[in-house]
Amino acid sequence: MNIIENPKPSEWGNILQRPTQTVNDIENTVTQIFDDVKRHGDEAITKYTSIFDGVTLESNLVTDKEIETASAAVNDTLKAAIQTAYNNIERFHAAQKTQKVEVETTNGVQCWQEKRPIEKIGLYIPGGTAPLFSTVLMLAIPAKIAGCKEIVLCTPPSKTGAIANEILFAAQLCGVSKIIKVGGIQAIAGLTFGTETIPQVYKIFGPGNQFVTVAKQLATKYGVAIDMPAGPSELLVFADDSANANYVASDLLSQAEHGADSQVILVTTSKAIIDQVLKALERQISLLPRQDIAKKAIANSKMIYVENEAVALDLINEYAPEHFIICSKNEAVFVDGIVNAGSVFIGNYTPESAGDYASGTNHTLPTNGFSKAYSGVNLDSFSKSITFQKISEQGLLDLGPVIESMAEAEGLQAHKNAVTLRLNDLKK
Template identity: 70%
Template structure:
């Protein structure tokens, strides 16, 4: 890992740079796929599935038979673990429900807000070397609680044209409406425009590689909302000399194994502790099945020493990590001071893995610094707020004159007339 000591503030932008390609590097490919899917529908989906995933599928819709077969292949231990995670995720997200908010702003003017589910949503679930069935729980469970009508799930097939059994089992458990064996750019394009078999959706959720991230951003140009521009995974750990070096190393590696473009950072106020973590990483990485991937991610990662907690906090807020772990004696200082982070993990017995799977919080989080302006996925992500108002005779008399003056000042005579006619009839 790269060791950096007391970087001056003017260098923070370079020090904290993510190892991601720019949009310009890949948007030409994304545009090309989108254009063809819009024009040719399923034919384009099949073409790009063959090109990118190496499999030609005549039928890319998952059948009931495939789901039944998948259920037999999932072990009972995994089924129990999924059930526990689902229960905790359900509890945490159900607690986020809010009641109707009603206020009488002045006598006779009642305003209220109610929430409605987004009717049609699309879920993107990465497959490949790490089939993220846990992400289905994070997305389909709150969608179910919100009351979303149609839930379409897209996930890439393997070379045999099949989907990981755990993905199919979890999707069925969470009552996903339709499961489609399509991944990458073409999946996002399919849900954006709709094809003969892939329904058009109103909002797309889910993480993916940089191509999927750019595809989601392009989808917004065609009237489809997205959860956030979530890209390669990242983790920042703040740890001092009181932390456990082996624990910290394991946390850093847990994110590094996601992908070669993942980034992990340790910020510490102890040089000796940094050395211990580096040694622990070297010891632990040799035992990982995804060692090669983790090693490439570690090349993009950093150990940063700063003199004090205040500087550390300022640097962390500048970075805006997707995941932020606090293993420091003065943990309350960091809990109270963190402004920019997707999800925060406090204390030495709170690994980031807990949030990824079973504690109950959502693991679909903003990356690449977007934690400065985006929230992670939550129940409200699957809903929209609608405002209502009802005004009585007394109410329109109370605010009518103000509306007339304001409309007149803006030169909008019809706006003024809409009130004036009513006030005239009430005299």
């Protein structure tokens, strides 16, 4: 990891850059695949699955038999763990339900807001080197609670044409409507336009690599909503002398092993912690099965020493991390002061892994600084708010002149007339 001491605020922008390709580097590829899928549907999907996943499928639809076989293959211990995670995630997201908001803004003018589920949603579940069955829980559970009618799940197949048993088990547990063996850009394109086997959806959820992130952004140009820009995983830890260096190192590595383009950052007011964490990283990384991936991510990562907590907090808010761990004797300073973060983990005994799997919070979070403007996935992500209003005769008599005056001032005579006609009838 690169060690940086007391960087000036003017240097933060360069220091905190993510190790990602620019959109321009990959947008042409994404656009070409989108155009091909739009014109040729499943034929194009099959072609790109062969090119990128190394398998030619007779059908990209997962059958009930495949789900049954996969579920039977998951061991009972893991099934119980997944069920516990399911219960916690369901409990936390069900608690986010809100009642109808209703108010009489003025005499005779009743206004209210109600939530309605998004009817058709697409879930993208990364496969590759680490099939993320936990993401199935994070996305399908709130979708089910919200009442979404159609939940379509896309995930890349292996070279044998299979989907990870755990993904299929979690999908059936959560009541997913349809599971499709397709990944990458072509999956997002299929959900955007619809094909012979992939339903068109209204909103797409799920993390992915940089190509998937750009594909999701392109989908918005065709009228499909997305959860957020969510690319390679990232973690920032603040640690002072009260932190356990072994724990800090384990948290940094837990995100580094996601992918070579992941980034982890340690911000600290303690030079001793830097030395301790470096030694712990060296010990722990050598024991990881995915150490080659973790080492590449660590090479893109940084340890930043600053002199006080105020500077640390400003730097962290500027970075706007996806995951933020606080290991500080003055944790309240950071809890109260953080304004840009996807999800926050507090104390030496709150590993980021808890949020990834089973504590109940959602792990689908904004990356690449987007937590400055985006929230992580939550129950409201799967619904939209509709406003209603009903005005009584007396309400229009009272409010009508206000509307007429404002409409006339904006030069919108038809707007004024819509009120004036009613007022004239009421006054007769």
